[in-house]
Amino acid sequence: MSSLPSSAGGQAAASGEPGVPSRRELNKAATRQAITDAALDLLRSRGPGNFTVEDIADAAGISRRTFFNYFGSTEAALASVTFGFLDTALQQFRLRPADEPILDSARAALVELADPMTVAPVAEIYSLGQTNPQLSRSELEAWDHCTEQIIEAARERFARTAGHDIDELYLRALAGSVISCGKAALDVWFARCGGDLSPDSLSVLRQLLIESMGLLGSGFASHSPATPSPDRH
Amino acid sequence: MSSLPSSAGGQAAASGEPGVPSRRELNKAATRQAITDAALDLLRSRGPGNFTVEDIADAAGISRRTFFNYFGSTEAALASVTFGFLDTALQQFRLRPADEPILDSARAALVELADPMTVAPVAEIYSLGQTNPQLSRSELEAWDHCTEQIIEAARERFARTAGHDIDELYLRALAGSVISCGKAALDVWFARCGGDLSPDSLSVLRQLLIESMGLLGSGFASHSPATPSPDRH
DNA sequence: ACACGCCCTTACACTACGTGCATGTTTGCA
């Protein structure tokens, strides 16, 4: 009968590929994009904390009420940028072969992020977040959300290889540590390069990501922290 | 002459030990305590999100405006509980000998937390935070703040042993990973014991903390399903 | 002891956030 689960069109909203994007889907996506664009513009022009939801809605050509239909707050609208970034990382991770050592997969996925197109928006949000408590809070949330997703991704992978009886502690500790190391690499990169997007700078970021994964993989071997990696290069 | 730097009384507000707590200090401390107590009471009785700042102020016998003189939000008032918990861990860490392997210090500091008096309030906040987005956000903030402090503590320690030129990436990656592993242990503990404070349960927590530090120290190599058995692919 | 000055509390007012609700408009489907 016609008791289909509401959306008979079968729009692939949940999956990644929109097979037949209906008009409504397109409108919603466009509005969503307009909101984040407007928010980002205002963030750039007025600085964090110097504009209101009404300003965003106005710039996006919608009502204040509609804004809240899409995002729960200004920060949530901005956080979607970070979410996109982290989702990219996650996608990369899922593409890695299941029998690869998991830290290698993580490293590979993270290194993929050191790409101008990918880091540019995050670098911007990140640097702005350094001086804005509101923003940094939602950033934390985004990272935490990503951790949860990594846990799921890793669980899925282990379920395929080990099949059963997955060590929850191992999963959560690993995922959290990977994210923390990635964040540490980003922190150091920003401190060192100030969010510069030049090839040299990105190369530094890539190196930092690799290095941090190396530290994690070696259990932070009691090598003196005063010597980054003297024998390597 | 009388050009003293204002506070001639020299109240030790900045340091930890109030040698001669003035009346004002005592009043403020009492008010602060009254606020957190009232907030915690309301959290227990009405559940998260079902009371306002005015309710807290009312219960604490102060005005709404005064509440905001002490805390920036309801969550901040509750978060002070978590801050106390994490500060305890940090204190323990600082007490460890500087020549001890840093992961051993971290493990020792974390294990000290598996104490009824210490975990009790956190367990409560934590379990409530599981179902409340607002709370969990401020919890994240507290953990992040603690990470920053661990970085400082570790930097200080390394400065004593290594003296100079500290690897910032090592510091941040390590501190973040330690905190993540501690959080992972707490997560698993809650999932397994539901915040039970019995000796048996606390023993489990202690074991989980030790185990997570062990995973970190071994580079998560121990029982990865993708261990040296790449016969498949 | 008295008065002065500082810190803290409080009341008032104001902006902005976030949500429920009712209404008008668009889209999908029969």
Next chain:
DNA sequence: TGCAAACATGCACGTAGTGTAAGGGCGTGT
């Protein structure tokens, strides 16, 4: 074409958080 669901919008309301100015307690100097 007409109906029903989804969506945008305006309105109203409660709450959060902050600036400001007045009043009371507290420490201090004379």
